[in-house]
Amino acid sequence: MRSYATFSPSLERALHQALTIANERHHEYATLEHLLLALIDDQDAGAVMRACNVDLEHLKRIVTDYIDRELDNLVTGYDEDSKPTAAFQRVIQRAVIHVQSSNREEVTGANVLVAIFAERESHAAYFLQEPADDAL
Numbered sequence: 569m570r571s572y573a574t575f576s577p578s579l580e581r582a583l584h585q586a587l588t589i590a591n592e593r594h595h596e597y598a599t600l601e602h603l604l605l606a607l608i609d610d611q612d613a614g615a616v617m618r619a620c621n622v623d624l625e626h627l628k629r630i631v632t633d634y635i636d637r638e639l640d641n642l643v644t645g646y647d648e649d650s651k652p653t654a655a656f657q658r659v660i661q662r663a664v665i666h667v668q669s670s671n672r673e674e675v676t677g678a679n680v681l682v683a684i685f686a687e688r689e690s691h692a693a694y695f696l697q698e699p700a701d702d703a704l
Contacts, residue, residue, distance in 0.1 A: 573667045576676045582610040583660075591651035593635065595642040598650045599686060600659060605631045610677030617681070619687035622696075631695055638691075640666045655690060 575583070586605035590598035607613040608628050617624060652660075663679040687693050 573664050573673055573675050576612065576674050578611045579675060579677045579680065582606040582613070582677050582680075585609070586656075589635070590642075593642075594644055594647075595639060595650050596644040596646075596648075597642055597653045597668070598656055599639065599642075599653050600655050600687055600690045601631055601635050601639070601695075602650075603635075603656055603659065603680070604684065604692040604695065605635065607677050607681055611681075613677030613681040614629075616678045617696075627695060631692075634691055634695075642691055655687050659687060662686060 580611050582603075583606070586603040589605055590602045595602070605628065608617070608631070617627070629685060633697075651694050659680060660683070662683040663675050666683065667673070667675045667679055683698075684690070684692050684696065
């Protein structure tokens with residue numbers, strides 16, 4: 569039995585997409601909101617959200633709007649790659665630990681989505697918990 573967990577191919581794409589979203593906006597950091605936006609298109613995370621009756625198109629709109637309007641302080645004039653925030657890293661670490669403690673080998677977008685909820689002060693967790701009408 570392996571003592572480490574690997575990322576599902578879909579999660580790897582979502583993590584790369586989160587960094588790409590931040591890079592395209594010249595953000596110094598990739599935040600949980602960048603990660604949530606990428607997870608909307610992740611097959612495993614998307615399936616969980618749909619099962620919970622989340623309107624994915626509405627969620628995508630409000631998260632994109634938040635990133636574009638509220639994270640403008642992250643814009644840098646430098647052409648450097650965005651770095652994950654401490655919260656971003658904690659969420660990934662929490663998902664990995666959960667998978668390992670469950671004796672599973674693959675971390676999916678669904679695991680990361682659940683791990684976002686522990687970041688109570690984040691807008692990403694807020695967007696996931698609020699009814700669609702109250703999200704913004």
